[in-house]
Every structure is written in structure tokens, then in C-alpha cells.
Amino acid sequence: MSKLHVQALHVHPVKSVAGFAPDTVAVEPWGLSGDRRWALIDTEGTVLTQRRHARLALAAARPAGAGRIAVTAPGMAELVVEEPEPGPLEPVTLFGKKVDTVVAARSAGDWFSAYLGEPVRLVHMDDPAVRRPVDPDYALPGETVSLADGYPLLIATLASLDALNSLIAQGDHPEEGPLPMDRFRPNVVVSGAEAWAEDGWRRVAIGDAVFRGARECGRCVVTTTDQATAERGKEPLKTLARHRRIGKSLAFGRLLVPLRLGTLRVGDEVRVLD
Numbered sequence: 001m002s003k004l005h006v007q008a009l010h011v012h013p014v015k016s017v018a019g020f021a022p023d024t025v026a027v028e029p030w031g032l033s034g035d036r037r038w039a040l041i042d043t044e045g046t047v048l049t050q051r052r053h054a055r056l057a058l059a060a061a062r063p064a065g066a067g068r069i070a071v072t073a074p075g076m077a078e079l080v081v082e083e084p085e086p087g088p089l090e091p092v093t094l095f096g097k098k099v100d101t102v103v104a105a106r107s108a109g110d111w112f113s114a115y116l117g118e119p120v121r122l123v124h125m126d127d128p129a130v131r132r133p134v135d136p137d138y139a140l141p142g143e144t145v146s147l148a149d150g151y152p153l154l155i156a157t158l159a160s161l162d163a164l165n166s167l168i169a170q171g172d173h174p175e176e177g178p179l180p181m182d183r184f185r186p187n188v189v190v191s192g193a194e195a196w197a198e199d200g201w202r203r204v205a206i207g208d209a210v211f212r213g214a215r216e217c218g219r220c221v222v223t224t225t226d227q228a229t230a231e232r233g234k235e236p237l238k239t240l241a242r243h244r245r246i247g248k249s250l251a252f253g254r255l256l257v258p259l260r261l262g263t264l265r266v267g268d269e270v271r272v273l274d
Contacts, residue, residue: 002192003192003269004190004191004192004193004269004270004271004272005190005191005192005267005268005269005270006188006189006190006191006206006264006265006266006267006268006270007158007189007190007191007266008021008181008188008189008266009021009022009023009024009025009032009187009188009189009264009265009266010185010186010187010188010189011025011032011033011034011035011187012035012036012061012185013034013035013036013037013038013061013062013063013069014036014038014039014040014059014061014069014071014122015036015038015039015040015047015049015147015148016039016040016048016049016050016053016056016057016222017056017057017059017060017061017071018057018058018059018060018061018182018227019035019060019061019062020060020061020062020063023265023266024263024264024265024266025263025264026261026262026263026264027153027209027258027261027262027263027264028128028258028261029128029129029143029144029152029258029261030128030129030144030145030146030152031128031145031146031148031152031153031187032152032153032187032264034063035146035148035187036146036147036148037124037125037128037146037147038061038069038081038104038122038123038124038125038147039092039094039101039122039123039125039147040056040112040116040120040121040122040123041090041092041120041121041123042118042119042120043119043120044093045090045091045092045093046092046093046094047092047093047094047147048116048120049222050221050222050225051220051221051222053116054225054230054231054232055073055115055116055230056116057225057226057227057228057230058073058074058228058229058230059071059072059073059112059115060072060073064080066083067082067083068080068081068082068083069081071108071111071112073115075115076111076114076115079107079108079111081104081105081107081108081122082104082105083124084102084103084104084105084124084126086102086126087102087103088102089101089102090102090103090123092123094132094147095149095150099125099131099132099147100131101123101124101125101126101131101147102123102124102125102126103121103122103123103124104121104122104123104124105122108121108122109121109122125146125147128144128145128146129144130144131144132144132145132146132147133145134150134151134152134214134257135150135151138151138214138215138255139214139257140212140257143257150255151214151215151255151256151257152256152257152258153187153188153211153255153256153257153258154184154185154186154187154188154217154253154254154255154256155186155187155188155189155190155198155201155204155211155253155254155255155256156181156184156186156188156189156190156198156252156253156254157189157190157191157193157195157197157198158181158189158190158191158193159191159192159193159194159195159196159197160193160195160196160197160198160252160253161179161181161184162195163195163196164179164236164239164240164244164252165177165178165179167239167242167243168235168236168239171235171238171239171242172234172238173233173234173235173238176233176234176235177235179235179236180227182227183222183223183224183225183226183227183236184217184219184223184252184253185222186253188206188256188264190270192270193270197272198213198253198254199216199246199251199254201213201254201272202273202274203259203272203273203274204256204270204271204272204273205270205271205273206262206264206268206269206270206271207262207263207264207265207268208260208262208263209258209260209261209262209263209264210258210259210260210262210273211256211257211258211259212256212257212259213254213255213256214254214255214256214257215254215255216246216249216251216253216254216255217249217251217252217253217254217255218248218249218250218251219236219237219240219249219250219251219252221237223236223237223252224236224237236252237250240252
């Protein structure tokens with residue numbers, strides 16, 4: 001049996017905005033260090049994603065030291081955003097539930113408002129240890145998550161992407177394939193596995209960290225958004241609906257929760273414990 005290895009790591013500092021691919025990253029209880037600690041909200045306090053603004057795919061964020069992030073977008077000068085000082089909490093709505101955050105500098109909101117063409121603000125999750133629990137239907141006591149969709153990490157395999165692309169090539173919209181992995185915005189990409197093997201991973205060790213597989217990852221319209229152009233198509237949802245329906249989910253990838261913290265590195269062996 002071939003060994004499994006980490007092919008790539010991905011961190012997205014701002015929810016629904018492009019991120020960066022480090023060679024090494026620390027695992028925190030609520031996700032990879034720096035992953036999805038920031039988000040945009042509208043005037044009603046609802047978190048914005050690519051579901052509503054596909055153009056968020058064309059913006060990018062990366063660490064800029066001392067808790068700061070640097071953000072870029074087409075037609076915009078680079079902006080460096082300071083981590084907000086402790087202050088009044090701003091309750092925001094994420095998938096129908098309230099989450100407390102801290103509002104970033106007004107200049108950050110103005111920058112994203114100019115880019116998106118509507119008034120928005122940038123917020124930061126100041127204390128992910130207490131702010132937001134993992135979905136209680138799949139959580140162990142005390143587990144928390146940042147501003148990710150619902151779980152600390154998403155893992156996906158190259159073999160599953162290849163299998164999905166083969167199915168797309170045989171389907172109704174072959175011209176839309178093959179799709180790159182960035183459509184699925186995973187944190188950890190694994191090579192060496194068999195297609196769809198991750199569906200059954202209950203516990204996985206990577207480097208000195210250990211994770212439990214909470215559930216499959218149900219996919220949404222964001223996966224139909226070309227991350228390089230912000231244009232939308234029909235795939236992969238059409239093919240997932242035909243071939244990868246697990247319960248109510250159109251599944252690709254597996255959602256993980258850390259059991260033991262550590263550091264992940266590109267090239268690390270991935271060991272399926274059970």
C-alpha cells in the first residue's frame with residue numbers, strides 16, 4: 001500500500017477570500033493558525049461569502065506580521081490591516097447563528113466596500129477558544145471553530161479530484177472540466193490515497209498532530225465559481241448530485257477536528273489510524 005503525504009497546505013485568513021499556501025503551519029484547536037479569523041459583513045451584520053459575491057475569489061489575503069494581514073484585489077492598492085485592539089463585541093450572523101467578533105479599522109471596511117460596490121465592514125474573531133462551537137450534532141464537548149463554514153479543517157485528496165474530473169468528463173458539462181483543487185478551498189491536500197478513501201477516515205495523524213474525521217463536507221455554489229475569473233458554471237454540483245450524494249450532502253472532502261495539536265508540513269506522511 002502506497003504511503004499518503006501532504007501535497008499542499010492552504011490557509012485563508014479572510015473568509016471566502018483567496019489565501020496562501022505555506023510550507024509549514026501550526027494546528028490550533030479551532031483550525032490552522034490564521035485560517036478564517038476575519039470575515040466581511042453587510043449592513044445587517046450578515047457574513048458575506050462567495051455565495052453572494054463571487055468577486056471575493058479575486059481578492060487575496062496573507063499574513064503581514066504582528067497579527068496583521070495584507071489584502072489585495074484587482075484595481076485596488078494593497079492594504080495592510082491591523083489586528084483590532086480589544087473592544088466592544090460585534091455580533092454577526094453566520095449561517096443563521098450569532099457569533100461575537102471585533103470590528104477592524106474603518107479603512108478596511110472602506111477598502112472592501114469600494115471593491116464590492118456596497119457598504120461592508122471587516123470583522124475579526126478575537127477569541128476562537130470561546131466564540132463559536134462546532135456543530136453540536138458532530139462535536140465533542142468544548143470543540144470550537146473560527147469563521148470557517150462549520151469545522152476547523154477540510155482535507156481532500158488528489159485521487160478524489162481526479163475521479164471527480166473523470167466523472168465530469170463523462171457528464172453533461174465536460175467543457176467545464178477538469179476542475180482545479182482550489183474550487184474546494186481545502187486546508188490539507190493529500191497525495192497517494194485511493195479515490196474517496198477519505199470518506200471513511202475516522203482518525204488521521206499528520207506530522208505530530210492527530211485529527212478526528214467529523215463528517216463529509218457538503219458542497220455549495222462556491223464550488224461552481226472559477227477562483228481565477230469569478231465566473232460561475234454548473235460543475236461540480238451537477239456531477240456531485242449524480243454520483244456523490246451522502247445523506248443530504250453533495251460530498252467532496254472530509255471535515256476534521258484536532259484531537260492533538262502540532263505542526264503540519266508539506267511532505268508529511270498522513271497516517272490513517274482508523
